[in-house]
Amino acid sequence: MGLTLQSFPAVAEAGAALTAADSRYLGGGTLAVRATNEGDVSFSTLVRVTDPTLGEISVNGSQAHIGASVTMSAITRHPDLAAIAPAARAVGGPAVRNMATVGGNLFAPAPYGDFAVALLALDATVHFSDGTQPIEAFLAIREMLPRGRIVTAVSFTLPPPGTFRFRKVSRVKPKGVSVLTIAAVIGEKDGAISSARIALGCLADRPMRAKAAERALAGKPRTSQGIADALKVSGDGTSPITDAIASGWYRAEVLPVHLKRLLLE
Amino acid sequence: MAKVPVQLTLNGTERAEFIDGGLTLLNALRDRFGDTSPKGGCHQGTCGACSVIVDGDLKLSCLTLAETCNGAHVETTAGLAADGIQHPLQRAFLDGFAAQCGFCTPGMIMAAKALLARVPNPSRDDVVEAISGNICRCTGYEPIIQAILSAARSNSQNAA
Numbered sequence: 181m182g183l184t185l186q187s188f189p190a191v192a193e194a195g196a197a198l199t200a201a202d203s204r205y206l207g208g209g210t211l212a213v214r215a216t217n218e219g220d221v222s223f224s225t226l227v228r229v230t231d232p233t234l235g236e237i238s239v240n241g242s243q244a245h246i247g248a249s250v251t252m253s254a255i256t257r258h259p260d261l262a263a264i265a266p267a268a269r270a271v272g273g274p275a276v277r278n279m280a281t282v283g284g285n286l287f288a289p290a291p292y293g294d295f296a297v298a299l300l301a302l303d304a305t306v307h308f309s310d311g312t313q314p315i316e317a318f319l320a321i322r323e324m325l326p327r328g329r330i331v332t333a334v335s336f337t338l339p340p341p342g343t344f345r346f347r348k349v350s351r352v353k354p355k356g357v358s359v360l361t362i363a364a365v366i367g368e369k370d371g372a373i374s375s376a377r378i379a380l381g382c383l384a385d386r387p388m389r390a391k392a393a394e395r396a397l398a399g400k401p402r403t404s405q406g407i408a409d410a411l412k413v414s415g416d417g418t419s420p421i422t423d424a425i426a427s428g429w430y431r432a433e434v435l436p437v438h439l440k441r442l443l444l445e
Numbered sequence: 446m447a448k449v450p451v452q453l454t455l456n457g458t459e460r461a462e463f464i465d466g467g468l469t470l471l472n473a474l475r476d477r478f479g480d481t482s483p484k485g486g487c488h489q490g491t492c493g494a495c496s497v498i499v500d501g502d503l504k505l506s507c508l509t510l511a512e513t514c515n516g517a518h519v520e521t522t523a524g525l526a527a528d529g530i531q532h533p534l535q536r537a538f539l540d541g542f543a544a545q546c547g548f549c550t551p552g553m554i555m556a557a558k559a560l561l562a563r564v565p566n567p568s569r570d571d572v573v574e575a576i577s578g579n580i581c582r583c584t585g586y587e588p589i590i591q592a593i594l595s596a597a598r599s600n601s602q603n604a605a
Binding site for chain 1: 449490493503510513556560573576579
């Protein structure tokens, strides 16, 4: 069966084309074209949007707005996004980063989707042509979006300096697929943790919050002793994936180790 | 099935071909444009053997649809030698035994070319990062890293 590419200048027209059951959205190609190369015949039409505004980044004060077609490379190069650049740099090698988009990363199944883990820690908002949704709610239903609904952008408040932490653990250096990925925004005041938002990748089939650990960190000093309770409950609610990279058991075992390193670094 | 026209500048030469819809740039280059220098390894975006430069950016031609490259400038290793003279990267790879079976070499060289265009005097870490999306199962990488550093040095000596 052949594959047809349909290009549209506007999101609305592409949305209409995506109502066809055999269609799929094409971002950077690292998920959709890979699927076709692997023999996925569940779709025969790829739909893309050429609207250049989807490839724009704007930062006003502490508010960042990143179009869905923005690539990981563009994020790593943007002077106002240096704080979150490590999360974009963690995605693939240089060629993948020149292709992989923010919008695609939101849909990437574990063990992929490292940038979406960061966006979850940042409490990002996902934008569609007809509204917005908090990222946590979006991730929960991302496969069940109405046909034709297209993610156009994400927005979030840039983390205050020194509060954003990110770690991707992989077996191959310098680059490899994720064993697990952790992103956290940790606020501190008067020697104690005043706010904590921790997101985990590969500890479920999609990025998830470590809410028990977040609660256990509240009011504690960021020391080995202070974070001990949080580490004990860091795996609460997780269902780590098992794949060729690591077993679910292994991922669960090493989560507290890497979370500790992330919190204390 | 209807053919789709694709027009691009391949290694400095304007080319046009009719291709099947949904054809990857890798397959279009190899089967329609006659440039077999990019290699098809994994077709999953993992091995980097198909790496080419599209409008100045390193891309994986196996995951790029040829139709999306309409009007683009595409560079492959086939276009590196000029008037029979090897490109400094090609020379350095040969001199440094950075190619054994050679399958990864076109992708490695294009990744290196993209790096040197951006960072003319890269550190070792820059080189390692630049080829982190390219897999070599022969050399152990060290000769490749050294070849790229050597090509960068010879470039800067020629420019001086």
